[in-house]
Amino acid sequence: MKHLKYILLVLVIAGMSACKKTFLDQEPYGNAIQANTFYNTVDEASGATIACYKYIDFDDWWQTQWWKQVGGEAASDNEWIGINGGQGTAVQAAHYTLNAENDRIEAHWIEIYKSIYIFNATIEGIQKSQIDDPTKQKLIAEIKFLRAFQYFELVRNWGGIPLISKTLGPQENTYSRTSAADVYNFIKQDLNSAIGILPNKSQYSATDKFRVSKGAAQALLAKIDLYTEDWAGAQNLTSQIISSGEYNLETFFGNIWQTTNHNGPESIFEIQYQYSTQYPNLGNIFPTTSMPGTEGGWGYFTPTSDLENAFKSQADSVRLNWTIMRQGFPVAGDPANTSFNANPAQCKSARYNRKVYVPRGERTPNGRFSKDHIYLRLADVYLMNAEAAAMQQQSAQALQSMRAVRNRVGLTTDMTLTGWNLINAVRLERRLEMALEGDRLYDIRRWKDQSGQPVINSILGPNGSFVKYNTQQSKDPYETKNLNEPQNKGANFIAGTHNLWPIPSKEIIASNGKITQNPGY
């Protein structure tokens, strides 16, 4: 039986691998880490918080930045989709011929909810961490601001939406839509608590200047007050911001749009972009999408002659030149571009958006630029203040705030305005100052005219003023010739239906009908 020892040897070898219980436990060593192994230190919790900011614009141009132009501006009277051909679904949205399958609006929905998952998961991770409580509360307040910012974007686009304030597993999809009022209440609660916790902008070091401050939370809350018509609340908050001394208007309007101006004195909330050869994807490619082919861009989003006329009606040449680049004119702030070529044969209106333009000498490779995306700035706050005051018949306060904005661009202000004249003047001022920054559609949706109807109902629709202007009065040499994008933009707008966007059908299908569609779609 001497061979038995060899048999035993084999059995021992066999047994060795069998008995080692941990053999099959294998952790992944990828660039991904297990979710429960992070947020242990202040550095980790803070890094996770900072990473959240990126998802306000999500990863790249085509996600939320794109919709903010398609929906916020091109679906209004400010902008065309612009380039001939391509992006048919963007044209369908801007011209109100879209349906619930539209991939542009769908992308916006998807990416905002992805950012909300990220924010919820990060809040939960930091909540469980052992770091000191003040830091913990401060970081959570920052993320709650970001989440509120996204919920505001959801509610102003779609009305009532699924309100999800924690991470859910694949089987936990039993929720339905929360009403717009309840969503607004949720956002206001989060912002109010954040205002009590967040530091002022001046208390941040230069490195941290980009982070959410008390003023940012106040400004966002004030804007929400306008949307919910809490005029007193809005006026109170905006007055606090203006008098806080934390912010100042840029002395020169054009400075706001310089690529070198990061988190300047006027800036309240700004998403950061920086091109570097080592991390090129942190440069902003969105400007490239909105510059003409002649400047290496893709040629989308061309301002309307209607908007240009609005500037001209106020003899507002500074903001006209810093908002609209016109065929054959010099480009403001770019000495190398003395006669702008919009490639008019390929472009609806031969006009482009100066606010996102990058001067030739400042362009970095691959079309990605160090150009920030400013979401909240002091001029916006002044005009919110003016609007809140005007709606409460506080003419002096309204005129004072409006004048601050007009003075900068060398315009005088009629200090005798009152009543609806004043309200309409503030609204026009808002259109000019904030043109092409993404609020126009939501402003004309929320503004009511003297009959109590949303303003958008009289601008768009078959008899809308904008539609009539384009189809009957306009002699614009470009818009009336380049008919690849139809001249009757807005004629298909149906009041009552198109005051909200359709819930993407993928959401409705995947919810087995628990999520209901907006009326009319």
Added chain:
Amino acid sequence: MRTKFTLTLVLLLPLCSLVFAQTKALKGRVTDNTHQTLIGVSILLKGTKTGSVTDAAGQFQIRASKGDILVFSYLGFQAKEVPVDDRETYEVTLNPADNQLNEAVVIGYQTITRKSVTTAVSSVGTKDIAPTTTSNVADAIQGKVPGLQVFQGGGNPGAQPKLLIRGFSTITGSSDPLIVVDGVITSFGGLNDINPSDIDKIDVLKDAAATAIYGSRGGAGVLLVTTKRGKEKTQINFNGTSGMNYWVNPKLAQTDEFVSHYRQIYANNNQTLPANGTVTGVNTDWWNEATKKAYTHNYNVSASGSKNGLTFYGSAGYFDQTSNFAAQRGTADYQKITTRFNIDYEISKVFKFGVSLAPRMERYGDGGGTSLFNIMSIAPNVAATRSAAETQTAVNAYAATNPSWSFTAYNPVYSQFTRSNFNNINNPLAAMARDFNQSRLFGTQGSSYLEIKPIKGLTLRSSISGFYNSINQTNYQPKYYIDPQDRSDISGASQNSVINYRWQLDNTINYIGSINKHHYNVLIGQSADNYTYNNTYVYRQDIPYDAEPYHYISAGATLADGSGSHQPGAGPFGKMSSYFARVSYDFNETYFIAGSFRADGSSMLSPANRWGYFPTVSGAYVISNESFMKNIKWLNYLKLRGSFGRVGGNLPGSPGAYESTLGLSDYINGANSRVYGYVPSNVPDPNIKWETTQDVTIGFDADFFNNKLSITADKYWRSPKDMLLYLPVQPSLGYPQGYIPTVYTNVGTMRTSGWEAAINYKDKIGGVSFGIGLTVQHFISKAVDLKGQILYDEISNDVFQSTRRTKTAAGDILGGYYGYKVLGVFQTAQDVQNYKSPNGTVLQPNARPGDFMYANVNGDNTIDLNDRTSIGNPYPKLSSGLNLQASYHGFDFRMEFYGSFGNKVADDYLVRMNPIYGYNFISGKENKFWTGPGSTNSYPVLSLSDPNGNFSKNSSFFIKDGTYVRNKLLQLGYTVPEKALGGRAKVRIYVSAQNLFTITKYDGLNPEVPFAGVLRYGIDNGQNPIPKFFNIGFNANF
């Protein structure tokens, strides 16, 4: 018991001869019919348990008495009975078994004889592999194994063919069969790491009852490769072939035809042909410029032999193949050096060990930097290159309007090229000129084993094996300027180093025994393995002077990208711990029953789902052994088989895939520097587990007419279930994975059913020996339950069409073509008006004469997306391989065909005829299209606008019959008579042609479409064709 054990041992030891009374010592030698000695031939005294075996020299000794009968038996040979007479020395010659019943069949962890097989196993041996010159044995076995499909790799040197056993076993995962080389699990689907000339045979396990011994990895079938091992006679073999190959010129339109075609199109549309389309003074034959004849060299030398219990086989092989692309600096060429050493040492009748080592080296590129699409599409009226002065002018013009653009230096080697601005196709020669992509691989497989046979019938075997691969890929992207749309502003060099390796430990105990006519075979075993993957990737930019000598990674001034990984237990193998057993029993080799069981524990699944259990049962009935069948003279053998088994399928990817993860993200802070943080990157289904497949197979094996004709046939039904699908969840859940968030989860069910048969006939008429081998097969894969999902082919591949090519919903075949059904072409405007809906409206109001008339499938009042329907089946009704062999004296002749019948191919060459692209085309093709009433009813008008969507909508027009028969091999050889060389060597010379001709009605480049995925099966979008090969070869045996 102890006594019996000792006795058995003693009997097994030939040197240890006990003396019995009344007997005398006999000795002798056993050889085969080619005079090679046979080792290990069993010699038994008939009617007793006394016996002996031949030693390494084929010698035997035994004691017997006159009148006894010696029974010589040896696997694969006919048993022979020799009566003991007065002689003391016996020369015995054994003849090979004249049917395959005694051939050895490897079934996983053990080898049995063909007659004991109860499952679906097919084999192909070296004589059917050797005639084809290839670096990958898959090419050589196409059409030779029923139920195994081989898809060509796509015509590039070193391209990997795709193997498919019995159709698809999954939708989202891989249907690549497991490749096991000498018991070592090496890969899924890839046979590239074995030199075909080292292969002795390949056994293909097809049904679950056969593959389940490999448990969770056996779901897509198993190929067991057995390499050559030493034989008694020392042999040195040299084999060399040299060959030339080329792609058949499709005869592209030249400038005159191209320009006049587009001039006509533009004129028809009242438009003026753009200036760069009208150039007629230049003609570039891009096919001749960009493709070339390529050459193949293949040399193999091997030595094998045996001495004193030591057997060895050693080989070295060299294979190279140049590319059919006229790529500069040979970056698309392929070279492979392989070696193999197989050594077995029988220390005694009890102990045996062996070592195998097979190192190899390879060098390959990524296809040469361009594609056939560019060559076939670029306008012919563009010169291939331009002068230095023209280049400088173009650079200056671009720099003038782009002041921030820095282009101080450009290398003329990469920049003195043109581009077709008429159709925006980049110059393929330019792309090839700057192709530096090179990979160098060093890999080795190795194993060692110890085998102990302590008592008769019992074998204990323990082996440690593994492989190691190291791949170093380098690339350089020079700075160049051809055109604003074909330029690179930054030069860079990258290097990616991959190391992967795997160890595997197997222990088995096998007992084979019999009691009277009852035969048992019991195997139990244990196995564990671990696969590790590492890589390091670095990319640096700003090569000094943008000059080629600095194109290595260390020269780049700026580190622009870098990444790496280290992963023990990496996918797709992971770490696994397994236990398995197989039991088989037969009575009198007539009634067979077998069962196997395997338990697999995988590191890739959560502890709750980690273990899977895979049972099988199979049986066979050799009805021809029954007495009532003995009278049927023309039937020599008939076995009926049936099996049922459950086997594992695809795993969900990678370690920890069941856990939620965070991924690295970054953002810019107020100081313009990058800050890192982690954000959610994946929210999986925590209960994810592997797919499983159940199958049922019935079949028979039969031999007729003195074993001249053999037929084996199988019918099978496979049901993969718990299939992993990406199930969309509500977007508002916000999961990071997928654009529309999805959860990868076990929900789908599908079914593949099919049949296969192999028919072989061999005979000799006069001096001519000949053989005919035919395989035929058919399968169809259908989705049964997809949880309401409708699967389409990847939209990312649809650059030319706005509708998907294939659609798969529950009940559909996988990847069936989907689109509009073309009824004809409207000849006149009146035809358009006459084509009305049920309520009398014109169905296609936008259509013009020459446009397609689409079927109103749903019968409503419009033609829209809802009128799309199934428009064709990519699965062949039948695919078949035919091999013919004949030999006459020294001459041998061989012919192989492969054919596919009744399958439909989606022809992208037609999509590209849409004149808005301005692409070049195969000469004469434009004449088929509609030019006026009555010109054709099947091809649409070529127009610059397409409101009807003739080209942008997928329709039955693009779906063409893909039936073809290809002559895979034609070979004529001559063996020089041994006498002529003094008996010292056996020399054969041969000439052969591969893919000499293809019979097909399909008018694209190649009806044999390389595999591109389950849902894109059969879409011909211009993959490289398979070249024609011409070889001469020389083989010498010493």
